[in-house]
Amino acid sequence: MTQIFTPPETRIAIVTGGARGIGAAIATRLAEDGHDVAILDLDREQCADSIRAVEATGRRGMAVSADVSDEDAVRRAVAQVADTFGSPTVLVNNAGVLRDASLSKMTVRDWDFVLDVNLRSAFLMSREMEPHFRATRWGRVVNLSSIAALGVFGEANYAAAKAGVQGFTKSLAIELGRFGVTANVVAPGFVITEMTREVARRVNLSIEDVTKEMMVNNWVGRAGIPEDIANAVGFFADV
Incomplete structure (x- = not known):
């Protein structure tokens, strides 16, 4: 039997790394499309312009200071959004960093840092959002990858992380589809x-x-x- 999944009347989006650049543009676009938007970033104060742009559309906006590569911080941040706005229904894993170096010069610290921010954070955020998706029987996950996933000189860490995001997203789609959740990747050039x-x-x-x-x-x-x-x-x- 075909299941019909209906989106909730109030749509609430979380955007990681939304203080500037692509994340800020995503937050504004989602607000224009009718979502209330919570921005998660390391520095809450740097989200001020993004939040003003969200609120200028007539939607609610909030900023939460969080290291999205930290399990406890993610748990607290998602709970704060749910307590303030209600159960979130859209997750955009946009947070990302670069630490470029050729293989012989790349440190373990730089490898781990890039994998943590770009890939580990997507896992932690998605896992924390799953109960909300299942309760609502609807959800959307959009993960930011990159054409660097195909391989780039001097970016082995970043390429590995972004390729990992693509594989992770495919698994999300398989696991969560039965709850009315879609998972997709956008891979910018x-x-x-x-x-x-x-x-x-x-x-x-x-x-x-x-x-x-x-x-x-x-x-x-x-x-x-x-x-x-x-x-x-x-x-x-x-x-």
Whole structure:
């Protein structure tokens, strides 16, 4: 028998790493689409602009300070959102970091840090959200991967983490589908954000030079912007 899963009247989204860049654009897009939005980030104060953008749409916004690679912090953060807004129904695992180095120069600390923030956090957040999805009989998980999952020189840690996100998401879809939950991945290419600007500065290049280099294999003909990614996430959060 085919089951019909109906979305709740009040849709509540959690976006990790939503203080700036792609995460901030996602938070705004979800609010425009009718979600109340909670942003989880290390520094609650840095979320102020994102929260103002959410609230400008007429939806509720809140910021929670949390290290999403820490199990206890994740548990407290999701509970705080549920206590304030109600049971969350949409999870966007966007938090991510880079620690670039060639294999011979990469430290175990940098390997672990990138895997923890990019992959471990997606696992912890998804696991903590599962009871809410099951109770509501509806949920949407959108995980941010990257084309770097295909392999990039100097980013073995990041490539491994983002490839792991893709495999993890496929397993989520299989496990949680029977509860009305979908799980999808958005894998951006080169997007101009503060993080990519920081990378350019570290290698003593201008963002214009980096963009020109990245456009060699970019058939769209331009660099991505955060709103491009937010639009894709918004689609998966609602279908």
